[in-house]
Amino acid sequence: MSTTALRRGTLARRERLFAYALLAPAVVAVAALIAYPMYLIFAMSFREGKSLNFLALNTRPFGLGNYESVLADSATWHSVWVSFAYTFGSILPAFALGLGTALLLDRVFPMRRWLRSLVLLPWAVPGVMVSIVFLWLFDASFGVTNYFLRSLGLITTDIAWYSNESTALVAVIVPTIWKSYPFFTLTLLAAMQSIPGNLYEAAEVDGASPWRRFTDITWPGIRPQATLALVLNGLWAFREFDIIYAATGGGPSKATETLGLRAYNEAFGYFYMGRAAVIGVLMLVIALLAVLLARKQMRKEFF
Amino acid sequence: MLTRRWGWTVAVALLCAVLLFPFYWMFVTAVLPTSQVLSRSPTLLPSLADMSFQAFVTAFERKPLATWLTNSLIVTIGATTISLVIAALAGYSLSRFRTRAQELTGLTLLLTKMLPGSLIVIPFFIMASTFHLIDSLWALMLANAAVGVPFATWLLKGFFDGIPRDLEHAAMIDGCGHLSAFAYVIIPLARPGLAACAIYLAILSWSDFVFAKTLINDQARWTITTGMVSFIGEHGIEWSALMAAGILSMVPMIVLFLLLEPFLVSGMTAGSQR
Secondary structure (H helix, E strand, O other): OHHHHHHHHHHHHHHHHHHHHHHHHHHHHHHHHHHHHHHHHHHHOOEOOOOOOHHHHHHOOEOOHHHHHHHHOHHHHHHHHHHHHHHHHHHHHHHHHHHHHHHHHOOOOOOHHHHHHHHHHHHHOOHHHHHHHHHHHOOOOOOHHHHHHHHOOOOOOOOOOOOOOOOHHHHHHHHHHHHHHHHHHHHHHHHHHOOOHHHHHHHHHOOOOHHHHHHHHHHHHHHHHHHHHHHHHHHHHHHOOHHHHHHOOOOOOOOOOOHHHHHHHHHHHOOOHHHHHHHHHHHHHHHHHHHHHOHHHHHHHHO | OHHHHHHHHHHHHHHHHHHOHHHHHHHHHHHOOHHHHOOOOOOOOOOHHHOOOHHHHHHHHHOOHHHHHHHHHHHHHHHHHHHHHHHHHHHHHHHHOOOOHHHHHHHHHHHHHHOOHHHHHHHHHHHHHHOOOOOOHHHHHHHHHHHHHHHHHHHHHHHHHOOOHHHHHHHHHOOOOHHHHHHHHHHHHOHHHHHHHHHHHHHHHHHOOHHHHHHOOOHHHOOHHHHHHHHHOOOOOOHHHHHHHHHHHHHHHHHHHHHHHHHHHHHHHHHHHO
């Protein structure tokens, strides 16, 4: 008996070793390329002043100066506002578009597979390319958007979308909606397809209207995934950099400078690494709060 | 009934036409002569006679597009392979064994979802400078792989969860080691999951801009995204050439996406049913 117990013990140990050996590369990758960089950001946020030599950062004076100067700066709070306007302004329309397309695709019809691929296609376009296409669509003199608006009689003079402070944010939000709605389509469609079909059949028998079928069957069925998708896509939009950077770089006069843009500009534009790190910490804190608000849903999915 | 179904197809196709208008406009701009492109009332439906593919040639003459596309391809293949291997091993381990790491995967994944690229690139820049990896495509591969691993691991764990354990147990009783049971029995069964994962990772790396912009200075090592953005700052943008280059830069991922999209959808469905 003792020998079998012993053998079982060594077997369990060998299993555990095997389990950890398989995990090792991932653990190393995460430790070296995510955990350590995050530690560097926190460490950097306490190093004051500006430095052109990134490697000599830890010789800079240590203190809370960066936190004081960044949090007292009204530009920071302006960026917080822009970030929120950008995130909600793009995520809510994208959600509506994603829900609508998912409802359309949640049917059996000819050519469904190819049409579904086409609906999801913008997802495969790199952010900077999305930006470039919309720079052209929204071009001040020859853009097709102005042409459409002129033809419809909505405007008489051309709008300089990207160089006008009051329209620049809209002009970066529209491409963001275009890039992010397919994620909603995909996740909501997946959720809809896991709703048992007999629920709909029963509703049909009871003579429920399409609207009732949506509110009583579809929506309750996809709600958890919808919340999760909103949070995840919200986090994505909140840290989005490529689209805005390529379109406006944060301008004109900071009208589109989200926190992500600001962190980058502080670091690689003005070489205030410490300040950039503080903005990064601020972003993480805000993201963490959002996650905590949705923690019930997040726990089910991630833990 | 059949006509109603085709009616639905037509409705969705019309919606597609609206949603995909930006693609159409890129194409129209690329093939029309400048006089029609730079016009106050642009031609919405160009005639075949006016079309020319000269802009594609011009794009290659103006900029080292071929070099940039090659660099992007190298980085994408490298990063995708690295993350896929790491994630497959880790995903399998998490699916089959209870370890301490299990509690940390969800947290790690969430953390990467919260960590902005424009922020993490700062320590990446410092690390790359330390190891003299600035201007090296290796740095780009590692950076992109790092960002992809957590999600890929999570996605693949879901797939492995759906494969019965009995299968590798049977193989092991037949004298297979655990690792070879994994390689020869489980991996082939997880092919749809691996495909879904690969397309996700490939699009992630191909789209990367912030790492490429920050870690690479040498123009000969630029990727297609940094290259494309360099068009914008110029005086008097040549829209035809820019759109032609844009189309070329998107073609690889669009082809990959159209071919592998069913795996992605089934992957998401499997994930949401767990």
